[in-house]
Amino acid sequence: xHWASEFYTGKTVLxxxxxxxxxxxxxxxxxxxxxxxxxTGATDAEVDAAAAxxxxxxxxxxxxxxxxxxxxxSQFGPIAALVDCAGVNLxxxxxTEDGFTTTLDINLxxxxxxxxxxxxxxxxxxxxxxxxxxYSFLGAPHAPAYAASKAGLVGLVKxxxxxxxxxxxxxxxxxxxxxxxxxxxxxxxxxARFAELSARIPIGRWGxxxxxxxxxxxxxxxxxxxxxxxxxxxxxxxxxx
Numbered sequence: 001x002h003w004a005s006e007f008y009t010g011k012t013v014l015x016x017x018x019x020x021x022x023x024x025x026x027x028x029x030x031x032x033x034x035x036x037x038x039x040t041g042a043t044d045a046e047v048d049a050a051a052a053x054x055x056x057x058x059x060x061x062x063x064x065x066x067x068x069x070x071x072x073x074s075q076f077g078p079i080a081a082l083v084d085c086a087g088v089n090l091x092x093x094x095x096t097e098d099g100f101t102t103t104l105d106i107n108l109x110x111x112x113x114x115x116x117x118x119x120x121x122x123x124x125x126x127x128x129x130x131x132x133x134x135y136s137f138l139g140a141p142h143a144p145a146y147a148a149s150k151a152g153l154v155g156l157v158k159x160x161x162x163x164x165x166x167x168x169x170x171x172x173x174x175x176x177x178x179x180x181x182x183x184x185x186x187x188x189x190x191x192a193r194f195a196e197l198s199a200r201i202p203i204g205r206w207g208x209x210x211x212x213x214x215x216x217x218x219x220x221x222x223x224x225x226x227x228x229x230x231x232x233x234x235x236x237x238x239x240x241x
Contacts, residue, residue: 012079015039020049021209023086026216039058042086066113072117076121079118082114094144104152108153112156133175135147174216177233178235202236202237
């Protein structure tokens with residue numbers, strides 16, 4: 001994606017939840033476009049596991065802590081893009097109060113903590129990109145908190161887009177479909193469920209983190225200067241099938 005180097009060479013980009021999966025794929029794409037990329041993992045173990053990825057500076061950050069997020073943000077000057085990929089899907093545990101509140105705290109309230117802390121550093125032309133889900137639009141009987149948090153994230157993105165627009169900051173979201181990551185290991189390991197899901201994808205395959213990178217680069221770039229408050233589905237056509 002050499003086109004992106006025009007927009008990101010020498011710019012600072014932060015990918016929260018960038019130590020694995022979709023986040024790491026997006027972080028690598030910004031790196032390859034010439035950006036100075038920082039990425040975070042929720043635990044030291046996640047950071048250590050990702051540390052071998054060249055050209056990305058990894059740090060530990062728990063988005064459940066407002067104090068930690070504020071302290072981390074204070075280390076940055078202006079940034080071109082903040083991409084929030086931090087998220088969990090606890091499935092059956094989400095039917096407990098603790099599991100439900102933990103999921104919302106990370107997936108939704110964590111996004112608001114990041115937006116609040118990094119707002120001054122995005123002003124004047126920066127972009128924030130959140131990662132939603134198919135379950136921003138669909139019910140998830142197996143993961144009610146995950147679906148609630150991702151639906152709420154769409155509302156948050158639209159609200160922040162309006163609030164931040166006078167400062168020159170755009171706020172958008174991607175809604176990934178069925179992507180081959182650790183989070184989807186359970187349905188991929190179930191032959192019947194895997195076949196059911198695959199049959200509904202018009203493009204005929206599951207996505208990979210690399211499929212999310214070009215839309216992320218686009219929405220955070222000046223090519224999308226007139227786009228804010230948008231949610232772009234990257235799902236191989238799943239939602240329209």
